[in-house]
Amino acid sequence: MEPQEINVGIDTSSKQLDIYVRPTGQFFSVANDKNAIKQLQPLKPQRVLIESTGRLELEFVCAADKAGLPIVVCNPSQIRSFAKSAGRLAKTDKLDAMDIAHFGEAMKPGLSVLKPEKLREISDLLAVRSQCLEMSTMQKNRLQRMPKSVHKPIQTILNTIKKELQGIDKQLDKLVNSVSEWRQRRDLLLSAKGVGNVLAYTLMSELPELGQLNRKEIAALVGIAPMNRDSGNFQGKRYIRGGRHRVRTVLFVSIMSAIQHHPKLKPMYKRLVDAGKPKKVALVACMRKQITILNTMVKNNTYWDESMA
DSSP: OOOOOOEEEEEEOSSEEEEEEETTTEEEEEESSGGGHHHHGGGOOSEEEEEOOSSTTHHHHHHHHHTTOOEEEEOHHHHHHHHHHTTOOOOOHHHHHHHHHHHHHHHOOOOOOOOOHHHHHHHHHHHHHHHHHHHHHHHHHHHHHSOGGGHHHHHHHHHHHHHHHHHHHHHHHHHHHTSHHHHHHHHHHHTSTTOOHHHHHHHHHHOTTTTTSOHHHHHHHHTOSOBOOEETTEEOOOBOOOSOHHHHHHHHHHHHHHHHHOTTHHHHHHHHHHTTOOHHHHHHHHHHHHHHHHHHHHHHTOOOOGGGO
8 A cells, every 4th residue: 555645734823833634633733933843854744734824834934944844835715715615614723724734635736935035035125115105105195184283293204114115125126136147137127118126026026937937827827817707608707816916016006107108008008998998907908918028028038129019
């Protein structure tokens, strides 16, 4: 008989990791830190599966990857959908860990590849930058609504945020300039019309697959590929969903400017709107065109050429 695969499912909280081992049925809890890997190494698992929570799982995942454990970072919504399809409606920490382990055994997902430390730092800086911009927008709205008697502290907050944003931008430039390959990739992306530093850095840190996939695959990965809703004679509207939301958000902001000035995207947007397409549909089509252009540039290692667009 072939030895059974060991799939370890881990449910994450800020203080604790709840661990279920399939098919042995072993269940235990440990502190959420890098020392948790010591409990898993003797098991010699085929996969160690943990849900992506944003930050809570990061210390364990980095330690597990460094120790050579076969780590898989899972999409929480995919795990929940799998549990429901298996008839599981109840939800506890132990049941979640069981569902994660069962998902690994049934679906056999590929192992996750962690970003290099500097790329993770770029990603974190971009997240903080985005939060600073949100706070800046909130304060600007307050400045318009509140009486002049409180304008001074609001303006002080805005000045502080502006100063922090400048510091973050300097840190991002320093990180990218420290690696010649990243510097070359950034300069290549910046040569394209409608691409600024924030979009270039976001693509580098959040979309490492850029240039390695075809146009349909890269659009689906970002979440801007139209999904079918057809059944029999019924033909439903196409829609977009999922994907890398951070990439999609930054790309959307970039497109809002590109449709005003871009030599290819501006006429494309106008043509679609004049043809009766809703504006959001036209914007998504332009986003898809932009990511296709950038994907081709990176794949061929060529700088922007207006004729290729």
